[in-house]
Amino acid sequence: MATSTETAKSNWFIQFMSSSIGKKIVMSLTGIFLILFLTVHLIGNLQLLIPDGGKTFNEYAHFMGHNKLIQFVSIGNFFFILLHIVYGFMLTFSNQKARPVQYAYTPSTKKVSWSSKNMALLGTIILIFLVVHLQAFWAKSKFGGLDHVELMGGVQGHDLYKATQIAFKEWWIVVLYVISMVGLAFHLVHGFQSAFQSIGLNHRKYTPFIKALGFGYAIIVPLLYAIIPVYMYFN
Numbered sequence: 001m002a003t004s005t006e007t008a009k010s011n012w013f014i015q016f017m018s019s020s021i022g023k024k025i026v027m028s029l030t031g032i033f034l035i036l037f038l039t040v041h042l043i044g045n046l047q048l049l050i051p052d053g054g055k056t057f058n059e060y061a062h063f064m065g066h067n068k069l070i071q072f073v074s075i076g077n078f079f080f081i082l083l084h085i086v087y088g089f090m091l092t093f094s095n096q097k098a099r100p101v102q103y104a105y106t107p108s109t110k111k112v113s114w115s116s117k118n119m120a121l122l123g124t125i126i127l128i129f130l131v132v133h134l135q136a137f138w139a140k141s142k143f144g145g146l147d148h149v150e151l152m153g154g155v156q157g158h159d160l161y162k163a164t165q166i167a168f169k170e171w172w173i174v175v176l177y178v179i180s181m182v183g184l185a186f187h188l189v190h191g192f193q194s195a196f197q198s199i200g201l202n203h204r205k206y207t208p209f210i211k212a213l214g215f216g217y218a219i220i221v222p223l224l225y226a227i228i229p230v231y232m233y234f235n
């Protein structure tokens with residue numbers, strides 16, 4: 001049976017997690033993890049552009065799909081994506097409840113960017129993208145539906161390169177990816193710097209640097225992601 005101290009501790013945790021600041025911290029920590037994931041995933045996917053018939057990419061995908069540590073991180077990744085979505089919606093609804101009528105006038109000293117006002121909409125675009133994306137590649141790789149290819153040392157692996165080639169020959173998939181990457185860019189423009197602000201990294205000296213870094217990241221990373229399907233469509 002739980003002691004009264006244990007109950008008090010778990011109550012404190014539940015209260016913190018449902019408070020406005022608790023929700024913001026969950027959003028920020030999961031967001032920082034997802035930024036790291038996006039960076040690693042991009043480096044992996046850029047190998048699709050190597051003109052070697054997909055050899056390097058398939059080797060890489062095989063390694064990622066069979067390494068125990070990567071598989072463990074991958075479970076964490078899905079958990080953090082889920083937390084980010086659930087807490088994102090919770091934060092949006094509690095903000096709307098707190099302010100059901102939008103201000104008719106926002107003082108010019110407190111400029112609110114378009115991105116920051118539309119994080120839930122932008123997040124929903126990314127969520128729709130993720131459902132299509134995971135169904136096209138991840139689900140096929142995990143539950144079957146991919147051709148096999150011989151890798152280094154005679155090992156049999158999935159031909160994920162061929163799957164991407166087939167997918168990116170469809171114009172509507174390419175358009176969906178490009179539009180989603182525009183959504184991702186706007187989501188990151190606000191999300192990157194806001195993630196660091198919510199965990200208290202707010203400093204006269206460092207905040208302008210974090211904002212500039214975040215802006216650069218928000219443009220370059222989605223742009224490189226978008227280049228991949230466009231390049232594969234035309235080649």
Ligand code: HEM
Pocket residue numbers: 041045048061064065073074075077078126130133134137138139141142160164184225226228229
């Ligand atoms: C050109 C763009 C992209 C390509 C070619 C691509 C390719 C892939 C492929 C081939 C897989 C399956 C890997 C496997 O199961 O072995 C995968 C998984 C995944 N992708 Fe992407 N991806 C792209 C963009 C994105 C973006 C922008 C996001 C997030 C917003 C994303 C999120 C994911 C996630 C969450 C997984 C599952 C990872 C895991 O198993 O932990 N991808 N992607």
